[in-house]
Every structure is written in structure tokens, then in C-alpha cells.
Amino acid sequence: MLARFDAWLAQVQDATRDAAFASGDRAIAIGFVLRQAREADAGITxxxxxxxxxxxxxxxxxxxxxxxxxxxxxxxxxxxxxxxxxxxxxxxxxxxxxxxxxxxxxxxxxxxxxxxxxxxxxxxxxxxxxxxxxxxxxxxxxxxxxxxxxxxxxxxxxxxxxxx
Structure with a gap:
């Protein structure tokens, strides 16, 4: 999932949550949310x-x-x-x-x-x-x-x- 998100991230100029959801690709949208959660708290359980x-x-x-x-x-x-x-x-x-x-x-x-x-x-x-x-x-x-x-x-x- 994060691999697909990372590939998308490399292609877009405005990587926002809205853009991730607008992609229509669940893996990208969830990847964005997951990445944000890990940035806020790498130890999230x-x-x-x-x-x-x-x-x-x-x-x-x-x-x-x-x-x-x-x-x-x-x-x-x-x-x-x-x-x-x-x-x-x-x-x-x-x-x-x-x-x-x-x-x-x-x-x-x-x-x-x-x-x-x-x-x-x-x-x-x-x-x-x-x-x-x-x-x-x-x-x-x-x-x-x-x-x-x-x-x-x-x-x-x-x-x-x-x-x-």
C-alpha cells in the first residue's frame, strides 16, 4: 500500500489529503492517512x-x-x-x-x-x-x-x- 502511495507521491505536485482521496485509489488515500499518522506518531499501535x-x-x-x-x-x-x-x-x-x-x-x-x-x-x-x-x-x-x-x-x- 505505501509503495503505491510513494509512486503516486512522486508523480503529483500538490500531495494533499484531498488529492489523495480524489485519486479514487483506496491504497493511495489510506497510504496518505497512514503516512500522516506515522509522521505524527511513529509508535502508533x-x-x-x-x-x-x-x-x-x-x-x-x-x-x-x-x-x-x-x-x-x-x-x-x-x-x-x-x-x-x-x-x-x-x-x-x-x-x-x-x-x-x-x-x-x-x-x-x-x-x-x-x-x-x-x-x-x-x-x-x-x-x-x-x-x-x-x-x-x-x-x-x-x-x-x-x-x-x-x-x-x-x-x-x-x-x-x-x-x-
Missing amino acids: ASELAEMLVLAARSIRRGLDLDDDETQRLFGLDPGSTLDALRAVPITQWPLLTVERVIILMENVTLAATLLSNVERGCAWFRKPNSASITAGRSALAVMLEEQDGVRKVRDYLRSEVWG
């Missing part, structure tokens, strides 16, 4: 990384006003599992889907907040039915919950709206 992801997921849960069922489905958690229960599990044993979903949902919330110029409006947008081509009159949250690739579909839509 796997448990600290897990704690950061749990905190991000809990913030998303609050912002989108998710109930327990929506939380489990949206984050790819096993039935009956909770975000807080992940704290007791080494990140290397987390479901890959959960790690991926937290990262994509962080981006989705950030993009919606950027598009609507406000975090609260951005979070509210996910629950409102809308006429975007991807939603067919449903809410973005419904798309993310009901479609297997819904989280990515919403991300791609938001990217196109924000970045053109």
Missing part, C-alpha cells in the same frame, strides 16, 4: 488505530442517528455485535468489511458536509429521500443499507458532485 476507528464509527453513528440494526448493517457487524465490542478485538481480527466501511463512511460524511457546507446538513441529507439518480426517490441511507455495494455507490455519487 494497532490498538490505538482500532480505537481511532471505533471513535470515528461512533461519531458517524451519532451524526446519522443510526439505531442498533442500522449500525450493524451499515458497518458490516455480526448480529448482536456493537462498535464498542470491537475495542476488545485486535484490529487484525476485525471483519475486513467493517474496516472498509468505516473508512468509506468517513469519506461519505465528509463529502456530504462539503457539498452542503455544514456537517449537520450533510448528515441530515443521508436520511432525506431525494431525486439523485442513485437513490430513485429513496434516501442515501436506504441505498447504503439495502444495496450490497450501496456505501461505495453513495461515495461515488458524492465524489462526482463535489469534484465533478
Whole structure:
């Protein structure tokens, strides 16, 4: 992952987090975040990384006003599992889907907040039915919950709206 990021870094002139995410390449975007984390704290542990992801997921849960069922489905958690229960599990044993979903949902919330110029409006947008081509009159949250690739579909839509 860092090798791909390093190759990208050598090719771009403005290596910002936004540029890394705009590349559309997950390895580049995560590589950028990982490199920044290591620059800030070279000794960051796997448990600290897990704690950061749990905190991000809990913030998303609050912002989108998710109930327990929506939380489990949206984050790819096993039935009956909770975000807080992940704290007791080494990140290397987390479901890959959960790690991926937290990262994509962080981006989705950030993009919606950027598009609507406000975090609260951005979070509210996910629950409102809308006429975007991807939603067919449903809410973005419904798309993310009901479609297997819904989280990515919403991300791609938001990217196109924000970045053109």
C-alpha cells in the first residue's frame, strides 16, 4: 500500500489529503492517512488505530442517528455485535468489511458536509429521500443499507458532485 502511495507521491505536485482521496485509489488515500499518522506518531499501535476507528464509527453513528440494526448493517457487524465490542478485538481480527466501511463512511460524511457546507446538513441529507439518480426517490441511507455495494455507490455519487 505505501509503495503505491510513494509512486503516486512522486508523480503529483500538490500531495494533499484531498488529492489523495480524489485519486479514487483506496491504497493511495489510506497510504496518505497512514503516512500522516506515522509522521505524527511513529509508535502508533494497532490498538490505538482500532480505537481511532471505533471513535470515528461512533461519531458517524451519532451524526446519522443510526439505531442498533442500522449500525450493524451499515458497518458490516455480526448480529448482536456493537462498535464498542470491537475495542476488545485486535484490529487484525476485525471483519475486513467493517474496516472498509468505516473508512468509506468517513469519506461519505465528509463529502456530504462539503457539498452542503455544514456537517449537520450533510448528515441530515443521508436520511432525506431525494431525486439523485442513485437513490430513485429513496434516501442515501436506504441505498447504503439495502444495496450490497450501496456505501461505495453513495461515495461515488458524492465524489462526482463535489469534484465533478
